Amino acid sequence: MTEKQITTTSEAQIAVHWGEEQYYYPSYEFVAQANMTDPEIYNRFSLENFPNCFKEYADLLDWDQYWTNILDTSDAPCWKWFTGGKINASYNCIDRHLAENKNKTAIHFVPEPLNEKTEHITYQELYVRVNEFTALLQDFCGLKAGDRVTLHMPMVAELPIAMLACARLGVIHSQVFGGFSGRACADRIVDSDSHILITMDTYFRNGKLIDHKQNADVACELAEKDGKKIDKVLVWQRYPGKASSKTPMIENRDFFVNDILKDYYGARVAPVPMPAEAPLFLMYTSGTTGKPKGCQHSTGGYLAYVAGTSKFIQDIHPEDTYWCMADIGWITGHSYIVYGPLALCASTVVYEGVPTFPDAGRAWQIAQDLDVNIFHTAPTTIRALRKIGPDEPAKYNYNFKHMTTVGEPIEPEVWRWYHEVVGKGKAIIVDTWWQTETGGFLCSTLPGISPMKPGSAGPGLPGIHPVIYDDDGNVLPAGVGKAGNICIQNPWPGGFQTIWGDRQRYVDTYYSRYNKDPDSKDWRDWPYLAGDAAVEAEDGYYRILGRIDDLINVSGHRLGTKEIESAAMSVPEVAEAAVVPVSHEIKGKEPDLYIALRPGLTGDSEQAQIISDAICREIGKIAKPRNVWIVPDMPKTRSGKIMRRVLGAISNNTDIGNVMTLANPDIVEDIKSIVSK
Ligand code: WTA
Numbered sequence: 136m137t138e139k140q141i142t143t144t145s146e147a148q149i150a151v152h153w154g155e156e157q158y159y160y161p162s163y164e165f166v167a168q169a170n171m172t173d174p175e176i177y178n179r180f181s182l183e184n185f186p187n188c189f190k191e192y193a194d195l196l197d198w199d200q201y202w203t204n205i206l207d208t209s210d211a212p213c214w215k216w217f218t219g220g221k222i223n224a225s226y227n228c229i230d231r232h233l234a235e236n237k238n239k240t241a242i243h244f245v246p247e248p249l250n251e252k253t254e255h256i257t258y259q260e261l262y263v264r265v266n267e268f269t270a271l272l273q274d275f276c277g278l279k280a281g282d283r284v285t286l287h288m289p290m291v292a293e294l295p296i297a298m299l300a301c302a303r304l305g306v307i308h309s310q311v312f313g314g315f316s317g318r319a320c321a322d323r324i325v326d327s328d329s330h331i332l333i334t335m336d337t338y339f340r341n342g343k344l345i346d347h348k349q350n351a352d353v354a355c356e357l358a359e360k361d362g363k364k365i366d367k368v369l370v371w372q373r374y375p376g377k378a379s380s381k382t383p384m385i386e387n388r389d390f391f392v393n394d395i396l397k398d399y400y401g402a403r404v405a406p407v408p409m410p411a412e413a414p415l416f417l418m419y420t421s422g423t424t425g426k427p428k429g430c431q432h433s434t435g436g437y438l439a440y441v442a443g444t445s446k447f448i449q450d451i452h453p454e455d456t457y458w459c460m461a462d463i464g465w466i467t468g469h470s471y472i473v474y475g476p477l478a479l480c481a482s483t484v485v486y487e488g489v490p491t492f493p494d495a496g497r498a499w500q501i502a503q504d505l506d507v508n509i510f511h512t513a514p515t516t517i518r519a520l521r522k523i524g525p526d527e528p529a530k531y532n533y534n535f536k537h538m539t540t541v542g543e544p545i546e547p548e549v550w551r552w553y554h555e556v557v558g559k560g561k562a563i564i565v566d567t568w569w570q571t572e573t574g575g576f577l578c579s580t581l582p583g584i585s586p587m588k589p590g591s592a593g594p595g596l597p598g599i600h601p602v603i604y605d606d607d608g609n610v611l612p613a614g615v616g617k618a619g620n621i622c623i624q625n626p627w628p629g630g631f632q633t634i635w636g637d638r639q640r641y642v643d644t645y646y647s648r649y650n651k652d653p654d655s656k657d658w659r660d661w662p663y664l665a666g667d668a669a670v671e672a673e674d675g676y677y678r679i680l681g682r683i684d685d686l687i688n689v690s691g692h693r694l695g696t697k698e699i700e701s702a703a704m705s706v707p708e709v710a711e712a713a714v715v716p717v718s719h720e721i722k723g724k725e726p727d728l729y730i731a732l733r734p735g736l737t738g739d740s741e742q743a744q745i746i747s748d749a750i751c752r753e754i755g756k757i758a759k760p761r762n763v764w765i766v767p768d769m770p771k772t773r774s775g776k777i778m779r780r781v782l783g784a785i786s787n788n789t790d791i792g793n794v795m796t797l798a799n800p801d802i803v804e805d806i807k808s809i810v811s812k
Pocket of ligand 1: 420465466467540541542543544545566567568569570571572592665666667679680681682688691692693
């Protein structure tokens with residue numbers, strides 16, 4: 136490796152020295168019932184058979200009009216799948232199941248308080264509720280296909296209902312994670328140009344009833360300052376008919392959904408057949424610069440891909456009870472709580488609260504009560520549950536056949552606890568590597584076919600052909616023990632279409648690095664740069680080592696250092712801010728914040744608190760820095776760039792290396808003495 140790579144992929148350098156792990160094999164019992172046990176699938180989905188292989192996924196859906204062209208590359212690298220086809224996502228997730236399964240539970244909604252009943256919403260009930268809300272969106276809000284709507288909803292059944300109602304009309308939904316602040320919501324309203332905001336008055340989290348309505352007021356006010364006025368705020372009530380939030384309603388802007396909905400009882404709205412390439416939703420994700428990116432996902436390609444991967448990787452059968460403990464406000468929830476499982480007519484669990492309320496046994500209690508047999512969560516949650524209740528799973532009588540881990544690399548030790556204790560040594564595990572941009576899984580083992588290897592995601596999925604390039608574009612072959620930039624050689628139906636309103640940024644960020652001819656219309660010329668460092672073992676399994684850019688992965692959620700830094704800079708006294716990731720036992724990584732104040736000012740703990748609060752307000756609690764270190768100056772290169780590498784080493788108590796190239800090497804000792812106090 137070159138000197139340059141050593142400094143840019145230092146995390147990779149550590150990780151490639153990890154030893155190889157032993158294989159774990161799926162049980163005969165699992166294989167006997169698995170949806171996919173034929174290894175031929177890898178040949179059917181080989182590069183030679185690309186793109187036609189994906190017909191198999193498209194055929195899992197019901198089309199209003201069958202497509203004519205499987206992959207249109209004329210606007211490369213903005214790929215269009217299944218063109219000529221027309222389809223409705225709401226129809227595919229609801230209506231088509233009614234004939235045979237209308238009385239089956241579609242959504243189990245589990246409220247956080249123990250004294251509230253779980254709601255079992257059948258497919259018929261889902262059909263009724265989605266239709267009524269669709270009628271409200273169409274008639275009361277005047278929404279039509281192509282309009283954008285921002286949702287800022289907690290984890291309640293009304294969230295998938297609202298999403299499916301939008302999809303029924305071809306309205307593009309943009310759900311903002313419920314834990315995000317009003318400011319974050321406003322930015323997304325402005326960027327997507329939404330005029331309707333759908334929210335909820337309150338919800339439970341960790342035993343507390345949160346007043347969520349106040350975020351809507353902040354969002355509307357800030358969006359209006361940025362020139363985007365919200366016409367209507369639709370407020371679902373956590374307790375219909377009872378105002379549980381103290382924040383007042385604003386006349387002619389705020390409406391309780393439960394009141395208005397009465398006018399639409401019994402209404403039915405025919406699903407609008409949408410072109411396959413029409414956008415279904417936007418999902419904002421952090422980028423390296425301040426502004427979040429609105430990943431635009433398609434209707435036909437996306438739905439086909441999440442249905443196919445839910446079937447083959449999640450092994451979902453219609454009789455399964457499936458629980459993904461992610462938040463629907465992240466891509467995992469969109470793809471693998473809502474669209475994938477419902478397209479396959481499974482029963483999907485929506486849990487309002489945190490998995491540790493009121494105690495470390497809650498998750499297993501829910502699994503037992505609902506007879507969940509497929510379970511899906513993130514390493515951060517597994518670490519937390521392992522820390523506070525290592526013996527809890529054994530106390531509950533649930534039966535998982537299948538478990539997923541997603542969102543960040545899982546340490547083999549944690550993997551083994553998941554397998555032995557949570558999975559009771561029986562459940563298979565898939566470690567699914569993918570991204571907001573990719574719509575669905577990219578790398579994972581096929582659960583009924585391939586053995587598992589702790590800490591490795593596995594090979595590319597059928598039809599996904601990864602390659603690892605070094606910084607100069609040379610392929611790093613399997614087994615060389617070197618980390619590089621993982622790319623996907625071919626498009627796939629679940630991939631995002633563009634960044635909303637910013638095609639150039641889409642091309643620059645994901646495709647320009649390894650593209651040789653910007654005018655090419657051939658997909659072979661456009662490897663997709665995922666932005667992760669990875670290493671490929673001899674067996675073709677990929678181990679993901681983390682981001683190559685400036686993102687911090689906190690509890691499986693991506694945060695841009697630039698976002699946090701710019702939030703810190705909103706405090707007038709702050710001159711410079713630098714964020715570095717520090718390792719955290721549970722969350723994976725936490726942001727550590729270094730601040731240099733304006734000249735002449737000296738900071739104290741009160742000042743540090745103000746800065747920390749500003750970050751929580753601007754982004755959300757998830758971005759709260761572990762420490763705010765107020766330092767006299769930042770370590771800088773001669774050209775004035777802040778050396779985050781040095782700060783990172785100080786925060787993580789690792790070797791700082793040579794600092795003599797800095798413009799101000801003496802500052803390093805000063806900062807070290809502040810941090811070691
Ligand atoms: C990381 C979440 C290792 C990776 C679906 C990626 C993972 C980023 C894994 C995307 C995994 C996701 N193993 N790392 N199984 N899954 N990542 O957009 O760095 O929230 O680029 O999507 O999470 O995060 P995002």
